[in-house]
Amino acid sequence: MTNKNETIIEFVDVWKKFSAFDNPTLAGISLQVKKGHVYTLLGFSGTGKSVSIKHALGLMKADSGKVIVKGKDVANLNDKELQELRKSYGMLFQDIALFDSLNVFENVAFPIREHKKKWSEEQITSRVKDLLNEVELEGIFEKMPSELSGGMRKRVGLARAMALEPEILFCDEPTTGLDPVTAQKIDDLIYRTAIKRGVTVFMISHDIRAALKISHRVAMLWKGKILFEETPEKFIISEEKVVKEFLESAGVL
Amino acid sequence: MKVAVINYLHSFGAFIIFVYKSMLWFFIKPRRWRLFIDELEFVGNQSLGIIILTSAFTGAVLAFQGYLALSLVGTESLVGTSTCLSLVRELAPVMTAIVVAGRAGAAMAAKIGIMRVSQQIDALEVMAISPKQYLVSPKIYAAIIAVPLLTAIFSLVGNLGGYIVGVLLCGIDSGIYIQKMREFFFPMDLYHGLIKAACFGFIITSISCYKGYVAKNGAEGVGSATNESVVYSIVVVLVVDYFLSVLIPTGVLTQ
Numbered sequence: 187m188t189n190k191n192e193t194i195i196e197f198v199d200v201w202k203k204f205s206a207f208d209n210p211t212l213a214g215i216s217l218q219v220k221k222g223h224v225y226t227l228l229g230f231s232g233t234g235k236s237v238s239i240k241h242a243l244g245l246m247k248a249d250s251g252k253v254i255v256k257g258k259d260v261a262n263l264n265d266k267e268l269q270e271l272r273k274s275y276g277m278l279f280q281d282i283a284l285f286d287s288l289n290v291f292e293n294v295a296f297p298i299r300e301h302k303k304k305w306s307e308e309q310i311t312s313r314v315k316d317l318l319n320e321v322e323l324e325g326i327f328e329k330m331p332s333e334l335s336g337g338m339r340k341r342v343g344l345a346r347a348m349a350l351e352p353e354i355l356f357c358d359e360p361t362t363g364l365d366p367v368t369a370q371k372i373d374d375l376i377y378r379t380a381i382k383r384g385v386t387v388f389m390i391s392h393d394i395r396a397a398l399k400i401s402h403r404v405a406m407l408w409k410g411k412i413l414f415e416e417t418p419e420k421f422i423i424s425e426e427k428v429v430k431e432f433l434e435s436a437g438v439l
Numbered sequence: 440m441k442v443a444v445i446n447y448l449h450s451f452g453a454f455i456i457f458v459y460k461s462m463l464w465f466f467i468k469p470r471r472w473r474l475f476i477d478e479l480e481f482v483g484n485q486s487l488g489i490i491i492l493t494s495a496f497t498g499a500v501l502a503f504q505g506y507l508a509l510s511l512v513g514t515e516s517l518v519g520t521s522t523c524l525s526l527v528r529e530l531a532p533v534m535t536a537i538v539v540a541g542r543a544g545a546a547m548a549a550k551i552g553i554m555r556v557s558q559q560i561d562a563l564e565v566m567a568i569s570p571k572q573y574l575v576s577p578k579i580y581a582a583i584i585a586v587p588l589l590t591a592i593f594s595l596v597g598n599l600g601g602y603i604v605g606v607l608l609c610g611i612d613s614g615i616y617i618q619k620m621r622e623f624f625f626p627m628d629l630y631h632g633l634i635k636a637a638c639f640g641f642i643i644t645s646i647s648c649y650k651g652y653v654a655k656n657g658a659e660g661v662g663s664a665t666n667e668s669v670v671y672s673i674v675v676v677l678v679v680d681y682f683l684s685v686l687i688p689t690g691v692l693t694q
Contacts, residue, residue, distance in 0.1 A: 240561075243561075243564075243565050244564075245561055245564060245565070265569065269568075269569070272564070272566070273567045275565055275567075277565040277566075279558045280558070281557055283557055283558035283562040284559075285559055285562075286553070286559075296566070297568075300566065300567075300568050301566075301567065
């Protein structure tokens with residue numbers, strides 16, 4: 187569509203403080219995500235990873251600085267413009283956030299029903315079947331989210347996130363809380379459903395192995411700042427103390 | 440102290456903006472009539488049984504107490520009047536509001552609260568669906584329609600209960616009961632009650648939805664949101680009730 191080097195998500199010196207007495211959660215984050223790239227923010231818990239993704243989603247407003255997605259300053263959009271922008275988003279939440287009151291099929295069909303008003307019931311059904319096939323879930327259409335295992339829920343969440351063929355997929359700790367085999371599976375599925383199709387992926391994680399394997403750029407978040415940002419190859423040989431500590435704790439070094 | 444006042448004002452302002460935006464979203468496309476009908480069914484139809492039960496006994500006890508008090512001065516012929524007027528103007532809207540706050544309001548706060556703490560509201564938002572439009576505005580408008588309807592049913596069944604106690608149990612003459620009731624009852628009394636009921640429906644749903652919408656801290660937060668939504672709804676309804684009773688004309692005054 188456009189050239190590969192176009193910047194699609196940009197943080198310009200973003201600050202965010204939740205209370206006057208605490209240290210700022212985000213202390214001047216600047217980063218750029220190129221179109222079609224996989225960008226992973228790594229960091230220990232409580233370093234502002236989830237907060238930064240919420241800024242890009244428009245769920246939070248920065249105290250100062252700008253978050254620009256597809257050339258638009260997210261914080262300055264009105265409700266309608268923000269909705270328009272979000273139609274190009276897919277989001278895989280940390281707690282997945284499937285709708286409890288809807289079964290698996292309806293959960294995946296939900297964004298389609300809301301945004302593709304002209305689609306017939308057959309079109310919706312075949313699209314949902316394709317999406318669920320892609321994440322290797324068949325024959326559980328009628329199940330409710332509470333009846334599924336954590337890994338299955340993640341996969342349904344991924345199918346729902348991809349339902350509208352988003353340009354950008356946001357993943358908030360996609361593999362946290364899963365066993366290594368299931369985590370591997372989720373990474374493979376993210377790769378297959380999104381990355382292979384050229385969807386830009388903005389991921390936050392502390393699963394360093396997966397991050398190094400599928401990312402184009404890896405950044406280390408530390409005390410509300412981007413401490414270090416590099417390609418996976420260079421990231422792993424970094425001499426930065428915190429990065430080394432992090433890699434060691436994950437057992438990569 | 441200063442901080443507390445500022446916090447209070449801040450959340451009150453946030454509440455006003457929340458309600459204002461939710462009300463506006465109803466008129467923005469895509470319109471979701473289906474959700475509106477569902478909420479109407481939930482607030483109205485599903486409250487019907489409990490409303491009929493409470494109203495029959497409320498009317499019955501009103502007639503009974505009215506009979507005991509009025510017979511002291513030999514005016515038991517006015518039991519029909521007192522039962523009817525206090526029901527239609529006052530007790531029907533207030534009792535209906537309390538029942539709806541306890542039944543539907545609490546359920547709304549809990550449902551929206553759980554959706555908030557499990558990120559389902561964020562999920563809606565990121566899917567480019569306004570949670571205010573999808574979750575809140577159908578509830579507010581449905582309650583504005585449903586609570587007056589329930590109030591009307593409350594009045595009707597309450598008067599039947601009153602009639603049964605007054606005429607069959609206390610032995611007031613049926614003709615006198617009805618005739619005295621009709622003599623002092625005017626349509627404005629009914630409108631008085633129904634207008635109040637619509638205001639109460641609005642108050643209950645906006646407080647309950649807001650409490651759920653801003654819930655945090657997991658299960659405990661949802662619990663206290665539900666709790667607060669019922670307490671606040673009932674307190675605000677009772678306070679506002681006094682002012683509305685003064686402001687909205689009643690039948691006798693307008694005749």
